[in-house]
Amino acid sequence: MMTLIVLGSSFLSYCLMAYSSNPLSVFGESTEKNKEFLKLQMIRELQLDVPPPLRFFLWLRGAVSGLWGQLDLGTTRTGYEVLDVIGRAIPITFRLVIASTILAIVIGITIGMVTAIRQYTRFDYSMTFISFLLFSIPVFWVAVLLKVYLAIEFNNFLMSPTIPIEAVIGFGVVAGGIISGIIGGTRKFYFSMLLGTSVFFSALLQLASVTGWFLNPGLGIAGVGILAIGFAVMIVQLSTGLANKRSLIAGMSTAAFVIACYYPFQLLLNKESGISTIFLLFSITITAACFIGYHVEKIDKRVNIRTAALTAFLSTLPIVLDRFMQEFNGYYNSDSVHGRPVPTLSQASDVLTETELSNFWFTGLDAIMHLILPTLALTLISFAGYVRYSRASLLEVLNMDYIRTARAKGLNERTVIMRHALRNAMLPLTTILVNDFAGVIGGAIITEQVFGWKGMGSVFKDALDMYDLNLFMGVFILGAVLTIMANLAADLLYGVVDPRIRIRK
Amino acid sequence: MAIKKKDIATTEVSSGSISSKQTEGRSQGQIIVQKFVRHRVAMAAVFVLIFIIILVYTSSGIHLGTEANPIHISGWWPLYITDIDPEGALASVCNGGMTGCPTLDLFPEFIDGSPMQFGAHPIGSDVIGTDWWALVTRGTEQSIIVMIIVGGLGIILGTIIGAVSGFFGGIIDAVLMRITDMFLVTPTLILGAVIGSRFGNLGVVPLAVMLGLFAWMGLARFVRTEFLTLREREFVDAARVAGASNRRIIFKHILPNAMGVIIVSGTLLLSGAILSESALSYLGFGVRAPDVSLGLLISANQDAFMIAPWLFWWPGAFIIIIALSINFIGDGLRDAFDPRQIRTIGKKAKTIKEAKA
Numbered sequence: 001m002m003t004l005i006v007l008g009s010s011f012l013s014y015c016l017m018a019y020s021s022n023p024l025s026v027f028g029e030s031t032e033k034n035k036e037f038l039k040l041q042m043i044r045e046l047q048l049d050v051p052p053p054l055r056f057f058l059w060l061r062g063a064v065s066g067l068w069g070q071l072d073l074g075t076t077r078t079g080y081e082v083l084d085v086i087g088r089a090i091p092i093t094f095r096l097v098i099a100s101t102i103l104a105i106v107i108g109i110t111i112g113m114v115t116a117i118r119q120y121t122r123f124d125y126s127m128t129f130i131s132f133l134l135f136s137i138p139v140f141w142v143a144v145l146l147k148v149y150l151a152i153e154f155n156n157f158l159m160s161p162t163i164p165i166e167a168v169i170g171f172g173v174v175a176g177g178i179i180s181g182i183i184g185g186t187r188k189f190y191f192s193m194l195l196g197t198s199v200f201f202s203a204l205l206q207l208a209s210v211t212g213w214f215l216n217p218g219l220g221i222a223g224v225g226i227l228a229i230g231f232a233v234m235i236v237q238l239s240t241g242l243a244n245k246r247s248l249i250a251g252m253s254t255a256a257f258v259i260a261c262y263y264p265f266q267l268l269l270n271k272e273s274g275i276s277t278i279f280l281l282f283s284i285t286i287t288a289a290c291f292i293g294y295h296v297e298k299i300d301k302r303v304n305i306r307t308a309a310l311t312a313f314l315s316t317l318p319i320v321l322d323r324f325m326q327e328f329n330g331y332y333n334s335d336s337v338h339g340r341p342v343p344t345l346s347q348a349s350d351v352l353t354e355t356e357l358s359n360f361w362f363t364g365l366d367a368i369m370h371l372i373l374p375t376l377a378l379t380l381i382s383f384a385g386y387v388r389y390s391r392a393s394l395l396e397v398l399n400m401d402y403i404r405t406a407r408a409k410g411l412n413e414r415t416v417i418m419r420h421a422l423r424n425a426m427l428p429l430t431t432i433l434v435n436d437f438a439g440v441i442g443g444a445i446i447t448e449q450v451f452g453w454k455g456m457g458s459v460f461k462d463a464l465d466m467y468d469l470n471l472f473m474g475v476f477i478l479g480a481v482l483t484i485m486a487n488l489a490a491d492l493l494y495g496v497v498d499p500r501i502r503i504r505k
Numbered sequence: 506m507a508i509k510k511k512d513i514a515t516t517e518v519s520s521g522s523i524s525s526k527q528t529e530g531r532s533q534g535q536i537i538v539q540k541f542v543r544h545r546v547a548m549a550a551v552f553v554l555i556f557i558i559i560l561v562y563t564s565s566g567i568h569l570g571t572e573a574n575p576i577h578i579s580g581w582w583p584l585y586i587t588d589i590d591p592e593g594a595l596a597s598v599c600n601g602g603m604t605g606c607p608t609l610d611l612f613p614e615f616i617d618g619s620p621m622q623f624g625a626h627p628i629g630s631d632v633i634g635t636d637w638w639a640l641v642t643r644g645t646e647q648s649i650i651v652m653i654i655v656g657g658l659g660i661i662l663g664t665i666i667g668a669v670s671g672f673f674g675g676i677i678d679a680v681l682m683r684i685t686d687m688f689l690v691t692p693t694l695i696l697g698a699v700i701g702s703r704f705g706n707l708g709v710v711p712l713a714v715m716l717g718l719f720a721w722m723g724l725a726r727f728v729r730t731e732f733l734t735l736r737e738r739e740f741v742d743a744a745r746v747a748g749a750s751n752r753r754i755i756f757k758h759i760l761p762n763a764m765g766v767i768i769v770s771g772t773l774l775l776s777g778a779i780l781s782e783s784a785l786s787y788l789g790f791g792v793r794a795p796d797v798s799l800g801l802l803i804s805a806n807q808d809a810f811m812i813a814p815w816l817f818w819w820p821g822a823f824i825i826i827i828a829l830s831i832n833f834i835g836d837g838l839r840d841a842f843d844p845r846q847i848r849t850i851g852k853k854a855k856t857i858k859e860a861k862a
Contacts, residue, residue, distance in 0.1 A: 001683075009687040013699065020703030132836070136776065136828030138783050138800070141821045144807045152811075445694055448808075460511055460695065461788065464702050480690045 052493030108386025547837020658717025671732025733780030
């Protein structure tokens with residue numbers, strides 16, 4: 001069935017595209033002598049003498065032969081294989097889109113859930129307003145603002161990286177407000193929390209400003225340690241509650257293991273290392289975590305393993321981040337950067353030297369710096385939708401009878417939310433999530449345009465500008481295949497999230 | 506955590522007692538209108554939207570028709586996008602030589618040293634001296650036209666297709682839904698760009714009509730689902746037994762009950778339309794020069810942001826205000842149409858909470 005739909009819709013778009021563009025129009029004002037010859041040549045080359053509905057089947061013949069491994073999507077107007085062009089563009093777009101989609105999903109769902117739990121509070125109202133606002137802003141508009149205020153101003157700021165005290169306090173209050181809003185509680189608790197966190201963040205920022213941290217960033221063993229313990233507490237609190245001593249021990253010893261690994265890992269993370277080293281790191285810590293989780297208690301082994309493994313994963317991230325940060329000073333002072341580390345255009349620096357190219361951390365940092373702005377723009381725009389959806393979905397679930405039953409049984413609030421409500425609230429979200437992954441090709445066109453990335457978006461725009469039917473159909477068919485795969489994935493995911501569906505099968 | 510439980514108890518109890526007092530002796534429509542009017546943010550959004558539409562259309566006037574026989578009704582703003590005033594732009598210089606700065610000065614002389622004034626070009630003018638207010642209001646006008654046509658066509662087509670598909674079911678439903686899927690598989694922006702690259706130069710109305718012909722899919726699905734559940738209800742059986750025709754059942758019995766879904770997703774369609782119009786124009790596939798639209802104005806001037814920020818802020822502000830008010834109206838409508846939700850905002854919610862606690 002899906003194949004038929006794709007066939008139909010590709011036929012539709014082929015004809016739409018073919019009838020809506022006239023490649024011969026470029027000759028309208030041409031004064032060249034061999035105009036007629038060129039015209040004939042183009043007609044021959046693009047098979048313009050075949051009417052579009054029939055020409056579609058010529059194209060289809062190549063596409064269908066993909067079934068027996070000889071996929072032929074034709075050549076572009078400039079003579080390249082469509083497959084090659086798209087093959088080069090896909091990784092670039094995916095890098096951009098996957099990072100921002102994951103970020104948007106994580107942040108959006110977290111905030112959406114929190115606003116649902118803290119319904120009709122200050123936090124709820126402000127987040128609802130912000131998400132509505134972001135929902136109504138065109139992405140290219142945000143992108144221009146980000147370019148100016150984040151890239152250009154930040155680069156200027158790095159020339160003399162001291163932050164004025166007003167900005168330090170302002171940042172502290174905002175960060176404190178968000179955190180204490182999430183934690184909530186009585187009014188008195190809220191304000192003491194606000195005061196405490198604001199002072200903490202202001203002090204942290206002031207410290208960073210005084211020590212010149214922005215030019216020479218890094219977390220060090222202290223930063224990694226604090227983050228690891230923080231993650232451990234957070235995961236334990238969310239999964240089993242801090243009252244569960246065994247679970248807490250599992251989380252804490254995992255965090256301790258990761259901290260103990262900090263110096264040995266520095267030896268592994270040298271200039272010769274690559275993406276495989278990072279995998280090695282994660283597999284070491286997660287294996288150790290599973291071991292710890294398995295042996296910490298005789299019952300409930302699964303829960304402890306899960307807690308420990310999640311802690312290990314989250315607390316290994318800062319170690320990798322720290323390694324990238326250590327590279328920053330060299331990056332900042334290198335010739336290709338010229339002391340302006342946040343770029344506004346393109347997906348990678350063009351003028352890197354041989355040694356820089358061979359250094360994984362250097363090129364990685366370069367890619368990260370280029371990713372920051374477009375990722376932020378895409379995340380800001382798309383996270384608003386997740387906030388709205390997940391808030392509505394969780395609110396609906398919280399009004400269900402089984403939630404009341406769970407509360408009546410005397411379960412604590414954490415168990416009710418995490419075990420009973422959250423899973424059911426995630427159910428309608430899976431469809432949206434999966435479809436968003438499929439729609440990203442279309443969604444990134446504008447962002448790529450604004451930031452000058454050479455991904456699928458620019459390929460598609462070229463195809464439209466040059467009346468390149470083969471290229472256009474290549475982009476289209478990729479989008480359609482992704483949509484179908486997304487629908488399949490959604491069906492499978494439903495089974496994972498909702499046991500009722502599994503049983504019915 | 507204790508607060509949480511109280512909240513839930515409050516909503517449940519209040520929906521019983523208060524709603525019965527509020528809804529006594531009122532029709533369904535009256536209840537919805539009343540609930541909507543009480544939604545303060547949504548009502549504010551309605552007024553803002555009406556204000557913007559009136560402001561824009563009266564100041565720029567109405568300009569329709571083809572080049573051969575145009576219809577021009579001038580607005581109260583003296584300049585139109587075809588009037589160029591280079592001397593005026595040159596006269597107002599700021600930011601180290603940038604011409605065409607805004608002449609509006611809201612601060613009196615003792616604050617910033619220059620007298621309060623309105624000036625010839627209060628929000629500035631572009632590089633060649635076209636008044637920016639004229640351009641922005643004209644662009645907003647175009648964006649609103651696109652929004653209304655795309656949204657209207659999308660709502661009408663989506664409702665018809667969804668209603669027919671959901672009501673008749675069977676083979677008609679299967680065929681219509683497969684066609685809907687076919688359109689849904691095609692990414693919206695790709696479809697829009699193909700249409701825009703062909704119809705963009707014909708003017709804004711043909712472009713909007715073409716875009717509207719491809720905007721109905723999401724709504725059709727929602728309406729179909731609604732019709733599928735509604736047609737099994739007793740009142741439909743009763744109508745059929747009484748001898749009502751299919752047309753009468755669809756329009757008189759089921760459609761009024763599906764109005765909630767249609768209106769809510771219709772408003773979302775509207776705000777989506779204005780955003781996608783600006784995105785298409787930004788990419789160069791929408792409205793073309795010499796005509797203007799908000800997306801086109803932003804894309805033409807984004808590089809000048811550092812030296813001429815007013816060229817960037819104003820069109821963006823209009824897009825955001827319009828889209829934001831429509832989204833808020835949609836939110837208010839959703840609450841109004843949802844019988845389970847009794848929204849009590851601000852002080853009233855607190856007093857209820859305290860009373861119940």
